[in-house]
Amino acid sequence: VQLQASGGGLVQTGDSLRLSCAATADIWAMGWFRQAPGREREFVATISWRRDRIRYADSVNGRFTISRDSGKNTVALQMNSLKPEDTARYYCAAARVGDVHSIGILASQYDYWGQGTQVTVSS
Numbered sequence: 001v002q003l004q005a006s007g008g009g010l011v012q013t014g015d016s017l018r019l020s021c022a023a024t025a026d027i028w029a030m031g032w033f034r035q036a037p038g039r040e041r042e043f044v045a046t047i048s049w050r051r052d053r054i055r056y057a058d059s060v061n062g063r064f065t066i067s068r069d070s071g072k073n074t075v076a077l078q079m080n081s082l083k084p085e086d087t088a089r090y091y092c093a094a095a096r097v098g099d100v101h102s103i104g105i106l107a108s109q110y111d112y113w114g115q116g117t118q119v120t121v122s123s
Contacts, residue, residue, distance in 0.1 A: 003114035005091070005114040006021075008118045008119045010120045012123075016079060016080045019119075021114055023112070028098030029103045029104045029109065031045060031047070032077045032093070034088035034089065034090045043105045046066070046103040047075060049098075049102070050100040050101060052101060053102075053103045054103070063080050065078040090119055091113055091114055091116045093107070094112045095112075
């Protein structure tokens, strides 16, 4: 399974960006993580196959929205009110094991990872 992410870029504080990620095969939970230079990879958002369970990191809750298409293998992350501290490389992740309700907030719960897309927010 391959994950192809797109949509990153350079924006200013308060701007919006939309990230997208497509998987090449059927998978269960999908999520987004991010990693800033010198920091560990951290959880951002996750969504179940059935789209009935969603979780966000406290740092992005209310500003970011994760969604998944009806075909289930494409996930998007709408990022609004971006802040400089959102600057990081964003990674899409997908789980091979699970069910229609599965979500994941730990990196260890995912089997496949995209190459990442850079988001830079200037102040």
